[in-house]
Amino acid sequence: MSANLVSQFGPTYTAQQGSGSSPIDGSTVQIISSKTFGDTFDFDPATNGFRYLRTATEYQNNAADIATLLSSSTATSNLGSAPIFYGEFSMPSGNDDDFLYLIWDYRDTNEIKLCYSTDVSEACCECFSSPSCVPFLGTTVELTDGLACALTPTTTYYTSTITIGGVTNTQPIVGTTVYSYLGCSSGNTVGAGFIKLTDNTWVETDSNGEVTLVGSC
Secondary structure (H helix, E strand, O other), X not given: OEOOEOOOOOOOOOOOXXXXXXXXOOOEEEEEEEOOOOOOOOOOOOOOXXXXXXXXXXXXXXXXHHHHHHHHOEEOOOEEEOOEEXXXXXXXXXXXXXXXXXXXXXXOOOOOOOXXXXXXXXXXXXXXXXXXXXXXXXOOOEOOHHHHHOOOOOEEEEEEOOEEOOEEOOOOOOOOEEEOOOOOOHHHEOOOEEEEXXXXXXXXXXXXXXXXXXXXX
């Protein structure tokens, strides 16, 4: 679940402490995730977990309340092993008519790259997010290698990548394509010419932006 999507909220049970499934203060409570035949979810101790909260506040199933509930709750340690994982805590003290929230946190966290540019069209429409499209510094595209070598690389370009022998290039090499700005899409390639790189080498690109030759200044 997340702050904007809870797959199951409730049901709610009402009971006096010590009766039925209502634990008394100080008793040990377990929150259990058990995979049985036919279940497709696999609990991942690295990203999933259990949380709890005793409070007088009755939260509702909406984005604001769920976000507050998650931030106010306490995480347990992940115990057990596949197919049964569980969290364990001591029932906290409180007041009559309190709510005890038991939370199965099955959210997945995935790293993503966000687009940033001072140019709105680039940030919106030419989003750089692909691991096969990396930035590098170079000079302006010049007619000869000599003209390029006389300049200082201050322009940000992007290049496609090739993995050879387990090594992936971080600047242009023969066979890769150079792009003028974010996105590494076909409409963004540089023209024919020479670009000096920060390691004092230069690359020659053809009219499609493809690197055909690499040399030293």
